[in-house]
Structure formats: structure tokens, C-alpha cells
Amino acid sequence: MPDQSHVGRRYSAPGQRIASEAARAMARAIAGDDPVRDGDAVPPTFAAVYCLGPTLAQLFADPEVGIDLAGLIHGEQSFEWPAAVHPGDVIDATAEITGIDTKRGMTFVRLAMEAIRPADQAVVCRATSLMIVRAPA
């Protein structure tokens, strides 16, 4: 189970390429049966793919932290987009565990992520996530 000793652990996912087809697939998934509104743009929450996905995958696979995926809930999420992302961009994503608290049998894991485009050193996304791990039933 995650505990205080894991605060400060960092995960790094460099070289995330923004593929236009993957961005379009997410825009279509968000639109459902409706037409895609902003077809040329990368959807803002595509950060799930270039920033959260590759760093959280490392956290979830970290045997030292030992998160039980069966009891995992995404509790809160914030995104800031200081600069736009475009297809073809290559992004370096990092995440850090910023806090871990346990109450009422649940463990609250807070993370901060940052995504940078090395080509111009632009920060394209800052994010925070709260993941809640329920104790095994």
C-alpha cells in the first residue's frame, strides 16, 4: 500500500509524440454521436494520453508503491494548458507524488504532472491528480 515514504517519487515519460490520428480518435470519442466541433485541434484532455497515461502507468506498475488497481478511484483532476499542443509535437512528461494520506481505510495519493515540449521549452500542460485507493474488501 502507498505510504508517506513514497512522497517525492518521480516518474518520467520522455518523447511522447502527438499523433494526429490518436488526437482525432479522442476528439471523436468525446463527441460520441455528435460531430467533432474543433476537428483540427488536439482536444485539451488529450493530456490524458501524453501526460497522465505514460506517467501513471509507471506509478501503477511501481512495486515499491503497490497500488491495487481493483480498488482505485480517480477522485479529482486539474489541468492547465499554458501553450497549445499540435500534431507532430514531441512532449516530455513527468509526474511526482506530492502527498499521501490515509483516512477511513482509504489512501489518498496526490500527484503533480508537467508536460514540456523540448523543441521550444514550452510547458504545454500542468496537471494534478487525486487517486483514491480503497482498502481490499
Add this chain to the structure above:
Amino acid sequence: MTAPTASEVAIGDSVTPFSRTVTQEQINAYADASGDHNPIHVDPDFARSVGLPGTIAHGLLEMGILAEAVAAWAGGNANLLSLSCRFSKPLLPGDTIICTGTVVSVDDAGTATLEVVASSDRGDRVLTNGRATVRLSR
């Protein structure tokens, strides 16, 4: 629809309400697009085995729809500067998500801050504590 300019937006203004019915097909498509194939989203038997009424939508799919709602009002994805929320209640396949927002401040640079919320047509507040900032044209 034309996006409002900074001088046209006042505290208390509402974002154009935005609803969308989320189907299991859409949830499956989001699982593929995001790479999040957690079985609580795509496998009804597994979802029930962990105490859910059935599969539930990804929180980030709901947040993507909320982002679209705010961006549409603000004139496009590029004008959405930030978005945050709490995933309070699950959204189930077949539910309609209804996104609303209210302007709480506008600064001299033309950045508006909004309180945003998403509810389901069954009356649950699915995304709460929502905040968004958008860039308005001058």
C-alpha cells in the same frame, strides 16, 4: 454561435448549456482512444463484481465533454486555459451529461474564471467543484 468578447461578458453570465448522451459504444471508443481499458468501464460483469451498478464512464471522458462545453462557449479549444473538477458520482451508459457554468470573474487581460458543474439526467452531480479559466477575445 459567436464567442462573446471580454467586454460582453459579465459576472453571473451563464455558459451555453451543453448536453450529450453517453453510450457504451462511446465509452468503449474512449477506452481505446485513452488507453484506459480498466474493466469497470467496459466489462459489466466485472463492474458489478466490485459493487457498481454496471459499467461507468471514465471520469476523464466526462471531463472531456465539460472541456468541450466550456471551449465551445469561449470560441475554441485554444481559449480553454485551465479546467479542474472532482469526480463525485459515476455516469452510467445511457445517461445524459448536462454541463453548465457561470462566470465568477473577468480580469483586465480578458481572462474569465467560471464555476462549472456537470449533472446527469438522473439528477446526480457527477462533476463538482469545477473551475475553468478561458481567454476571451478583446
